[in-house]
Amino acid sequence: MKIGVSGASGKLGGAVVAELTARGGGHELVAISRSPEKLSGTVEARQGDYDQPATILEAYAGLDRLLIIPSADLRVGVRGAQLKSAIDAALEAGVGHIFLISAAGTHEEADPSLGAAYWTGEQHLIKTAPRWTVLRMSYYAESMADEIKMSQGQGVLAGLGDEHVAYVSRDDLAAAAAGALLGHDHEGAIYTATGPVAVxxxxxxxxxxxxxxxxxxxxxxxEEQFRAGLSQSGLPELIVEAFVEIKHTFVNGKFDIVTGDVQRLSGRSPKSLRDVLAQQLV
Structure with missing residues (x-):
């Protein structure tokens, strides 16, 4: 079986490739990136850019299974269009089973919401692909660790209200994705990778x-205080607005869901937020 990971030069993509390599099984692995020169290891590397459909069509050729990881492009409408283009290319290339990384709590939303791209990608996949699997992720524990590093000198962590988030480790999401790619009976399933508890x-x-x-x-x-603090740190407006929206999702319950899907797919218990923070902060 030939398995491709699209977005392989990113942190999640690299972790998925490493998991697949470690699990062995004699499968052929293809790492796909718009910057294949950044890829290392023994797997086959192919150039594929979401913004250049011809390159991903060629990169997806011959794959039995493909994991599509969304880009980090936050420009309005871009990421959703990229996902549709990648799915179309995978179908045209004859990929047998398409796996998509999405986000917990995905529902119908319109741009400029961050969730609009995930909704667009999921709906397009479900409507067009004969065999598909969606793996939704909760908020990264590592991303929260980065935020804490920036604010710990102030002696306080800020929020917009009563938040509940089942933070997931990036490595646990990668392990769950690898388990799904190598497993069976995942057609038509929507999983949600979370940590063990909502915090x-x-x-x-x-x-x-x-x-x-x-x-x-x-x-x-x-919200005004939070936005002002971010703006004073010199972050671009696009990033500031993304952080504000994320903080609102913490309060409205988008990530207030705990599942056993990490253990089910990866075969191991997920790390807690404390586990990750202990690694990142101490």
Whole structure:
């Protein structure tokens, strides 16, 4: 069986390729990236750019299974169009089974919402592909670790309200994706990769306090205050608006879901937020 990973030079893509390689099984692996020179290892590397359909059509040729990982492009409408283009190319190339990384809580949304691209990709896949699987992800624990590193000097972690998030480790998502790609009976399934529990804002602050050995609080602030703080740090407006939207999803429950899908697909228990923060902060 020949398995392709589209978006292989990114952090998640690289982790999926590493998982697939470690699991062996005699399968042929193809790592696909718009920058194949960044890929390392013994697997076959192919050039494929979501914005250049001809390149991904060629890159997907001969694949039995393909994992499509969305790009990090936050421009309005771009990521959704990229996913549709990648799915169309995979179908034209004759890929037997298409797997798509999506986001927890995906539902019908319109641009400029971050969730619009995932909805577009999922719906296009379901409507056009004869064999498909969707793997939705909760919010990365590593991304929260990065945010904490930037704010820990202030002695407080900020939020927009009563948040509940089942943070998932990137490595656990990669292991779940690898397990799905190598497994059977996943056609037409929508999985959600989450951590073991949903964590509140105060609980997150308590974990950080314990790990750092100093008091860190949790404060609910206004959207205007949060946006102003990000703007003062010099972040581009597109990134600021993305962070604001993400903080709202923490409050409205988009990531307040806990499943056993990581263990089911990967064969191992998911790391907790504390596990990841202990690695990242200490």
């Amino acid at each position: 509140t804002g105060p609980e997150r602050a308590a974990i950080v306090s314990e790990l750092l050995g100093k008091p860190i609080g949790f404060a609910v602030i206004t």
